[in-house]
Amino acid sequence: MADTTHKFSIHETQNVKDLLKEHGFPVFRYAQIENAIYKNFITDFHAIETIPKPLRELLSEHCFYDSLEVDTNKTSANGQTTKLLFKTKGWEHIEAVIMRHLTGRVTLCISCQAGCPMACSFCATWKLGLLRNLDYHEIVEQVLFAAKLLNDEGNKLRNIVYMGMGEPMINYDNVADSIRSITDQKKLDLANRRITVSTCGIVPGIKRFTDDFPQTSLAISLHAPNDEIRKSIMPVDHTYPLKDLMASLDDYVAKTNKRIFYEYIMINGVNDHIALAHELGKLLQGKLAHVNFIPYNPWEGTNSDGYTTTPRFIIEKFQSILQHYWVISTIRATMWDDIDAACGQLANKKQ
Numbered sequence: 001m002a003d004t005t006h007k008f009s010i011h012e013t014q015n016v017k018d019l020l021k022e023h024g025f026p027v028f029r030y031a032q033i034e035n036a037i038y039k040n041f042i043t044d045f046h047a048i049e050t051i052p053k054p055l056r057e058l059l060s061e062h063c064f065y066d067s068l069e070v071d072t073n074k075t076s077a078n079g080q081t082t083k084l085l086f087k088t089k090g091w092e093h094i095e096a097v098i099m100r101h102l103t104g105r106v107t108l109c110i111s112c113q114a115g116c117p118m119a120c121s122f123c124a125t126w127k128l129g130l131l132r133n134l135d136y137h138e139i140v141e142q143v144l145f146a147a148k149l150l151n152d153e154g155n156k157l158r159n160i161v162y163m164g165m166g167e168p169m170i171n172y173d174n175v176a177d178s179i180r181s182i183t184d185q186k187k188l189d190l191a192n193r194r195i196t197v198s199t200c201g202i203v204p205g206i207k208r209f210t211d212d213f214p215q216t217s218l219a220i221s222l223h224a225p226n227d228e229i230r231k232s233i234m235p236v237d238h239t240y241p242l243k244d245l246m247a248s249l250d251d252y253v254a255k256t257n258k259r260i261f262y263e264y265i266m267i268n269g270v271n272d273h274i275a276l277a278h279e280l281g282k283l284l285q286g287k288l289a290h291v292n293f294i295p296y297n298p299w300e301g302t303n304s305d306g307y308t309t310t311p312r313f314i315i316e317k318f319q320s321i322l323q324h325y326w327v328i329s330t331i332r333a334t335m336w337d338d339i340d341a342a343c344g345q346l347a348n349k350k351q
């Protein structure tokens with residue numbers, strides 16, 4: 001990896017524009033650089049043939065592209081899932097996962113922090129603790145790497161979920177900048193509605209997000225319909241209990257008229273008692289909600305809590321009970337058992 005100590009990222013648009021101006025290059029040169037980086041996925045400044053050689057040299061001298069280095073690139077046996085493990089300049093490991101759905105839809109799951117401080121008991125990532133927030137260009141580079149990989153195989157990246165390592169609402173500014181870059185028409189030009197930010201329930205972050213990104217989708221890691229169980233598996237509930245969380249979500253829906261995705265991980269004997277399905281139904285009845293049940297994925301070597309997956313028939317029972325309350329739900333397909341693609345699993349082993 002190049003020495004980047006005194007350089008800035010090529011994704012820092014204003015800095016690059018200032019550099020060009022300072023050295024007397026016309027404004028249209030930035031558009032050519034932008035086109036090469038974000039539309040043609042060129043990562044080597046010397047390979048940008050649309051700009052003059054002195055400008056290529058200037059970029060090489062002052063800018064860097066390689067915030068991340070690919071450590072592992074593993075695709076599942078069925079070809080549907082690709083797990084990307086990146087190494088940052090600080091030698092932390094972070095993950096991104098490409099999911100090629102049978103419908104033809106392609107989704108990329110990205111990380112916003114190395115590790116995570118939120119300590120959800122069912123998650124592999126938090127065992128690392130928070131190593132650090134990712135810079136915005138480290139988030140963007142995960143997307144660009146996956147977009148190029150998909151482009152090379154004739155696929156197009158259309159959906160991004162911030163559901164990898166880390167809690168987006170506590171790295172809000174970098175996440176916000178990355179969304180602006182990803183949706184910029186002159187850059188990656190993804191539709192806002194095809195981007196989903198997932199939070200464990202940081203209420204002030206949800207309020208900012210509602211005001212800043214009313215077109216972008218929101219997912220909530222709910223995982224329990226009452227504070228007692230939620231507190232036992234998600235410490236965030238001590239700070240932001242369900243009453244406050246639901247009030248902030250009602251405000252999001254009132255302002256955006258968008259459906260919220262509620263993630264509910266099914267852990268045997270922990271949050272899957274049938275009475276809880278009724279509580280969940282009552283909690284979400286009449287709201288613009290979509291529940292996604294996630295069968296718990298035991299992560300080898302790091303599962304100190306001894307959790308196991310809820311039997312399929314109980315998950316289906318939860319679904320039928322939610323129907324009774326007119327709440328839409330789906331069960332997430334497990335696409336990745338052979339490549340350790342559950343959040344934090346691979347990085348945890350490496351770290």
Ligand code: SF4
Nearest residue numbers: 116118120123126166
């Ligand atoms: S589930 Fe998300 S918020 Fe909770 S510890 Fe894991 S990465 Fe952090």
